[in-house]
Amino acid sequence: MTKVHVIHENPLWLPPLAEAFDRIGLAWAELDLSRGTFDLSATPPEGVYYNRMSASSHTRGHRYSAELTAAVLAWLKRHGRRIVNGPSALDLEINKVRQYAALEAAGLSVPRTIMVQDELSAVLDAARQHFAPGPLILKPNRGGKGLGVRLFSSVDALETHLAAAPADEAPVDGIWLLQDYIRAPQPVITRAEFVGGRFVYAVEVDTTAGFELCPADVCAVGDAVCPVGTEAMATTQAPRFTILKGGIEPALKSLLENFLAQSGIDVAGIEFIRDLEGRALVYDVNTNTNYNASAEEVAGLAGTPRSGPGALAAFLASELASTRQLAA
Numbered sequence: 001m002t003k004v005h006v007i008h009e010n011p012l013w014l015p016p017l018a019e020a021f022d023r024i025g026l027a028w029a030e031l032d033l034s035r036g037t038f039d040l041s042a043t044p045p046e047g048v049y050y051n052r053m054s055a056s057s058h059t060r061g062h063r064y065s066a067e068l069t070a071a072v073l074a075w076l077k078r079h080g081r082r083i084v085n086g087p088s089a090l091d092l093e094i095n096k097v098r099q100y101a102a103l104e105a106a107g108l109s110v111p112r113t114i115m116v117q118d119e120l121s122a123v124l125d126a127a128r129q130h131f132a133p134g135p136l137i138l139k140p141n142r143g144g145k146g147l148g149v150r151l152f153s154s155v156d157a158l159e160t161h162l163a164a165a166p167a168d169e170a171p172v173d174g175i176w177l178l179q180d181y182i183r184a185p186q187p188v189i190t191r192a193e194f195v196g197g198r199f200v201y202a203v204e205v206d207t208t209a210g211f212e213l214c215p216a217d218v219c220a221v222g223d224a225v226c227p228v229g230t231e232a233m234a235t236t237q238a239p240r241f242t243i244l245k246g247g248i249e250p251a252l253k254s255l256l257e258n259f260l261a262q263s264g265i266d267v268a269g270i271e272f273i274r275d276l277e278g279r280a281l282v283y284d285v286n287t288n289t290n291y292n293a294s295a296e297e298v299a300g301l302a303g304t305p306r307s308g309p310g311a312l313a314a315f316l317a318s319e320l321a322s323t324r325q326l327a328a
Contacts, residue, residue: 002047002324003027004316007072009034009057009065013290020309026317033069034062044079046327048319050267051085052288055094055142058172066094082323084316085287088264093287094142096177106259109281114178115141120162123176127155134158135181140171151181182273182281189273190280192248193289193308196267196315197260199253200308202244203295205271241292243299252280267312 004021006028008014014030021028033053051073057065073087085093092099100110114130116123127136134154138161143149148169152158187207193200247253256270269289272282291308301307305314 001027002045002320002327003029004320005029005031005045005047005049006052007031007033007049007069008052008054008288009062010054010060013052013288016291016293016309017312020307020313021316023303023310024313024317026313026320028316033065033072034060035065036068036072038072038075040075044076044081046081046323048082048084048316048323049073049076050316051083051090053090053093054288055286056147058142059147063172066090082319084266084319085268086264089266089268089287092263092265092285095173096139096141096143096284097175099285102263103259103282103285106262107255108259109279111137111182111281111283112180116176116178117174120165123178124155124159124162127158127178131155131178131180137179137181139177139179140173141175141177142171142173179283182275184273185276189271190244190248191269191271192253192256193291194257194260194265194268194270195308195311196318197257197265199247199257200306200311201299201301202248203292204242204244206240206242241295243295243301245299256282266315 004026006014006017008030009032011030011032018028031049034057051069053066053069055066057063070087070090073083073090076083077087092102097113097115100113103110112130114126116126123138127138132155134152134157136155136158137149137151138158139149140147148171150161152161189205189207191203191205193203259270260266260268265285265287267287267289269286270282271284271286272280274280289308293302296302296307301310304310
């Protein structure tokens with residue numbers, strides 16, 4: 001029987017999706033690519049392959065999972081298998097610089113960014129040249145979940161951090177990004193969720209606790225670094241993730257959907273921040289998006305086709321039905 005094969009390397013992120021899949025009777029199976037051996041002369045099983053490989057896989061001891069996934073996707077593509085979030089989606093998932101190029105090509109704005117591949121002294125020199133006196137953001141080109149994203153109030157604060165930074169904090173691909181700090185009217189960002197290339201809902205995320213913005217319940221915030229600044233240090237009792245009833249404006253939604261279509265991305269969470277003038281600047285595209293169960297519960301979406309997992313289950317079921325019809 002044909003089924004949906006879920007490509008991943010972190011089983012802790014699967015239960016909410018598994019529940020939604022099982023609720024509608026979707027035939028599915030895991031394809032764990034934390035490691036693997038494949039006979040490339042063989043024909044891969046029939047079905048739909050849903051790629052959920054994460055840019056943060058290296059932080060869970062799976063340093064080469066993304067590279068393995070790229071190879072497996074090439075094998076699947078060679079045999080004409082339907083891949084949800086295929087090779088081009090993976091390419092953008094693991095490289096923010098390529099994300100930004102694709103976003104700008106689609107007419108979207110991104111924060112000013114300086115790329116540095118060199119010793120830490122070069123990172124500091126670039127910061128002094130382009131961002132002095134500050135503030136500024138330092139992030140890895142390949143990260144995931146907001147890991148390694150740090151806001152510094154000044155270039156001097158960055159220098160102090162770099163002087164004591166352990167070697168294992170270096171970006172896995174060797175590329176550092178220095179970025180403008182966008183001062184927003186409120187310490188929040190927006191994450192717009194898309195399934196099948198279409199808008200599902202938007203989540204407002206409180207950033208006062210730091211930049212570790214993974215919405216999944218199993219994500220920890222202990223490795224986040226709190227933003228520096230008076231507005232960021234304020235405390236809040238509000239939920240960290242809140243689904244916006246009004247969604248996002250049609251013009252922005254259209255631009256984001258066009259970007260996904262141009263980039264070959266089916267499922268994604270796209271994060272943006274608004275500056276003091278209200279302009280939206282996109283800074284991250286997450287193609288293995290997770291959903292916050294508590295926020296969906298409060299919004300009355302949990303367990304329905306309008307939830308993130310529900311919309312994903314329905315989309316994959318439709319793709320699987322189409323695949324079966326073509327094979328008949």
